[in-house]
Amino acid sequence: MSDAANSRGETEKRGGSLVGTIAAVAILTVVAAGGGWFLGGYISGVEQAPGEAVVAAASEKKGHAQPLGEVVALKPILTNLAVPSTTWIRLESALVAKPGEEIAPEVAMNISDDFMAFLRSANLMQLQGATGLAYLRADLEERARMRSEGKVERVFISSLVVE
Template identity: 45%
Template sequence: MTTPEDTGSAPKKPSAIITIAVVLALSAVAAGGGWFVGGMLAPQVEAAVQPAEAEAHGGEAEGEAHAVPKVVALDAITTNLAYPSENWIRLEVSLVFAEMADEAMAQTIHQDIIAYLRTVSLQQIEGARGFQHLKEDLTERAALRSQGKVASLMFRTFVIE
């Protein structure tokens, strides 16, 4: 009985041609799968884009006025925190109104934000989670104060000293 060790020959390695053929076959399967999935998703994307384009172009052609969200940049807010009182906060925010912007309402919200920030402690707004809670609180207060006219609140700057 002879074994490969006895004959001195090493086991055969797969040839380069077989390796290339396997890689090409797998590439063809991957390309075909991508084409198939893309074909399934493309009609859904087109269906979602067409109404938006028709609304945008149709409104311009007919001359109809659409309610476009308006962004109002509030004046910079600088105030001290509740605790520790030697820490100051400076932020600039913008309000996104769902309908036409109301400057008087924006100024009321500006004053409300200042009053709220004076009740906040540094520990409450520390870290990413604290910042997220602050943003949610300010957005909720703005929406309540405006009776739902403010859709969101955007931070432009946020500094604590």
């Protein structure tokens, strides 16, 4: 009988430790969920306040937001690349003039032709990845500034498809 009583005592101890473990896990889960909810609310509130303060300070300092210059959308460019020559590229872009400057339609057409000539001489390896896209935009901006005699401030790439 002592063996049966001993095995019952061990079962009760194990059962008690299992209930205690489940209770501890449940309590810790509730505490972690509450802490995550509180911390998430605190972080989202902190991130919004500085952004709003920066916008308010900038608008007070300048009186109003700095206007963008004229935006001229260029016609889509479709051409093949130099290497490999079977690869086609389609570029949709827009030019942003400096404030107070205007870009004549003839100048925009010359810039578009220059973009096409540049893309025809480009290599597929030059256009790959985020750095390739950044270099492409920088090259296009430089060409646009030269063709427009400094009237172009930025070049926006709306879409770029390589097939």
